[in-house]
Amino acid sequence: xxxxxxxxxxxxxxxxxxxxxxxxxxxxxxxxxxxxxxxxxxxxxxxxxxxxxxxxxxxxxxxxxxxxxxxxxxxxxxxxxxxxxxxxxxxxxxxxxxxxxxxxxxxxxxx
Amino acid sequence: xxxxxxxxxxxxxxxxxxxxxxxxxxxxxxxxxxxxxxxxxxxxxxxxxxxxxxxxxxxxxxxxxxxxxxxxxxxxxxxxxxxxxxxxxxxxxxxxxxxxxxxxxxxxxxxx
Numbered sequence: 001x002x003x004x005x006x007x008x009x010x011x012x013x014x015x016x017x018x019x020x021x022x023x024x025x026x027x028x029x030x031x032x033x034x035x036x037x038x039x040x041x042x043x044x045x046x047x048x049x050x051x052x053x054x055x056x057x058x059x060x061x062x063x064x065x066x067x068x069x070x071x072x073x074x075x076x077x078x079x080x081x082x083x084x085x086x087x088x089x090x091x092x093x094x095x096x097x098x099x100x101x102x103x104x105x106x107x108x109x110x111x
Numbered sequence: 112x113x114x115x116x117x118x119x120x121x122x123x124x125x126x127x128x129x130x131x132x133x134x135x136x137x138x139x140x141x142x143x144x145x146x147x148x149x150x151x152x153x154x155x156x157x158x159x160x161x162x163x164x165x166x167x168x169x170x171x172x173x174x175x176x177x178x179x180x181x182x183x184x185x186x187x188x189x190x191x192x193x194x195x196x197x198x199x200x201x202x203x204x205x206x207x208x209x210x211x212x213x214x215x216x217x218x219x220x221x222x223x
Contacts, residue, residue, distance in 0.1 A: 034211055043117075043201050043214040044154065088153055090212075096167055097142055097208030101153035 006102025019076040023089035030091040035074045079109045115215035123221045134185040134202030143185040146201040192222045
């Protein structure tokens with residue numbers, strides 16, 4: 001079993017839709033959770049960084065962590081064509097700094 | 112300011128060339144990283160520097176040689192690369208090894 005699982009998609013939605021992106025993980029020692037957005041041929045951009053279970057909101061983005069289920073989500077409200085990108089979940093493994101990534105979900109928001 | 116800069120943006124080199132990739136951050140971060148990313152794959156960790164000391168080398172071939180001249184700079188020296196080393200090379204930094212990592216725009220490397 002991979003340490004982090006993420007459905008690679010692709011996921012296509014109409015503009016204005018609510019998007020739900022998810023990852024599951026197997027290592028209960030994971031404490032920090034990140035979501036990155038990566039446009040084609042660019043570096044990943046940090047969107048959300050969470051530590052505890054619960055929700056964290058930033059503008060149109062909400063990150064949700066459920067440690068009991070080992071499940072994290074990123075919700076995008078009022079999705080825009082500019083949100084079209086690959087979204088990666090990531091977790092640092094212990095204190096070594098090794099960031100474990102999901103495979104990434106490719107999102108396309110159609111006008 | 113959460114900016115990590117990388118130069119050059121693009122690099123084409125032959126298998127006998129020697130080149131270097133450069134990375135800089137001014138966020139006061141004490142951990143810096145090199146990642147390699149192939150098309151449609153997530154980034155893969157190559158090296159971790161913490162307080163300017165190499166702390167992780169993920170069994171990367173010796174044709175890749177990292178260097179951390181100071182806490183703001185990170186270099187990756189390249190020598191005798193293979194065509195399969197063509198990829199996007201990403202630099203990242205963080206305050207500590209287990210905290211959020213901020214990535215640069217990457218250097219797109221093509222080895223002929």
